[in-house]
Amino acid sequence: MTKCLPDQIMGPSSESSLQHGVSRRHVVGGVTLAPLAAGIAAACGASPAQAQQAPAQGTSTTGVNGDQGYEPAGTFEIVADFYGPGPSGVVVADNGRIFIGFPRHAVNHKGATLGELVNGRVQPWPNAALSMPSSAAPADRLMSIHGMTLDTQGRLWAIDDGKLAGQPLQPGAAKVVCFDIAANRLLHSIVLKNPVLLPDSHMNDLRVDLTHGPQGTVYVTDSSFGHSPALVVVDVATGAQRRVLATHPSTQAEPGFMAVVEGVPLVYDPAQKPRFVVGGADGITLSPTSDRLYYAALTSRKLYSVPTAILSDPKVSEADLAKSVRYEGEKGTADGLATDTQGRIYTTNFEHDCILRRNTDGSFDLMVHDPRILSPDGIFCTKTHVYCTLGQWNRLASFNNGQDKRKQPYHLIRFPIDAVPSYTAAPE
Template structure:
């Protein structure tokens, strides 16, 4: 029995270590996770498809799905990510957990993180908080191909400074700043954690931005910003759809952890966090970090400043459970991809409400920023649950931190012995 156990352990270890180089033109050679030979052969004989866990396979312990490691990061951990149609990759490295000295917004170029749009904005400097990037967190791209980011403005161990929290928009064609909207009270609170954003170009003269404030305290909400005027308002600040759920329990890396307001935090918690738009921007989907529920609202109501708080609350739709999601992203077919820090996986919510397991692997720790291109889903893995603040002052993160991607459509499987 001991020999069989050792054999299984060795096979699993070899599985996790097996990679093959991808042939894509990316800043870092990609490592492609391969399923076990037995499962691959079985699927090839049955017509192919992405391996999954469950009653017809293993019970959730083995890796599933194929993903590539696009880039490995040492130093600051990554959060937001945007990939342009031309293949340029931009990544945010926030400073609210660790006040690092590297770029807070960078482009991946030939194995290097290049401060973007330039060192003057992305690196620490003596410039006023409103005139530089402090801590880039959530990122997105609008339908015009421009890169948007939320600067949460927070430096670890320091209070939020005036002018620090803001929305910024860059044109990747010119590498120039197109929009900068500083967030102010009453939309911004002293304990605000402006976390993620999506930009709707169908409402407002220049579009409307929807920002999730997950809060560093206990005051989460949604923030709606009219881009043309800079007018901003805080909504649903007391509605259950934006709140962290007291007593919420998650099992993270095998440890049961419970969120109890007023007690020291043992894992990453917060209110409204993940956010994404439907393909035609008619509906906004969002979710608290410390909750398993997914909610949505019509953007026609959310973008209209004349709609009352009561009317907004009445229009909130509970879309059901989605697991312990951080980031959310939507593909062109309207399917929503949800990161899952409890199961080390990324799920896909189909338009009928059913779910598919896209990738599952022990390396998918704290999946965070997520972004859909036409063909792939990209996701950053920040290992945030291993920060010193959640582990008695001991930083348990183990670089490198990964940026991964997986195909939206399953990788085809072939069997040369199959009869024609």
């Protein structure tokens, strides 16, 4: 009998491929998928999903007694390749279903903004009426899905940043949405409004805390398309929303911040047009018990946290909330953050083309490093794997004198949380 984990993602014709050692790819509907063992997916009772087994990416010797950080390290799989819109947010349900957000704030594309990977295609989800462009009012459809997460009840939450490239932010466009995955049904749509929503807001990512509030509390990072970042707190039951820590150092992009991106030293100057992806509060993640929220500005190397008991309480003053913020040390040039069941935080790193893990004692491990890990963005932990989208955002035309330097395909990758054991047939 075949045994599998809930998040094992397999392709439709993998058995014959594995028998013949084939690594060919299928290209259907804008997604490239390579087959891996469909019988395992069937044994799990999951719908046929997809994954591509990438070749081993080297050993974890980068740095200490190894190379100086140029060679690949760690092992990851390419779950899917994307042609067309670039991917951002990612969620993997317990039964292996994969959902991807394709935001429209950088490129106003005509594809689905929220999709499920099904049999080699990006299927608009929960349906085409919501996910595809239409003439419906901004409040009645999905405009630009960015950050995504699961709550502890297995429901999918996403932040619709509401922004279409080249257009002003429309009323009703930016919102927090929640879906019942099993029923493919929209459960909540909470429109974000002034004064929480600013004209230059970039509602970027979110986490959902079901331990505070009758129906839970949502925490959103507004990284800002301008210079007005903050955290946003939304009570699900009432829809009440607050903008907090808008002037606190923990949410701000740091002037003079310098990063080396694909070998080019780049400096953030608020008075100049950005030459790389910059912003305030961006990465966000909860502790396993939801008692603490961790967050970080994109244009900063600093990680902060705040107790959710204080953050979720509208009676707490801004001054007292600021006093409760704790500096957690540096985390590198992180975009997305995710937490595993042991409380370890995974941080993407666009400067070193890698993904790091911050252990509970504050130390870090290098999980994967590879030149293909460009602009690692949305990141998600299952019980056994970490998934991450690679959108090549630093290569957008807006950062390269009008020249789009992205090279398709874009990737969705995953790597195991625990090291894969190695075996040898040599005698001891």
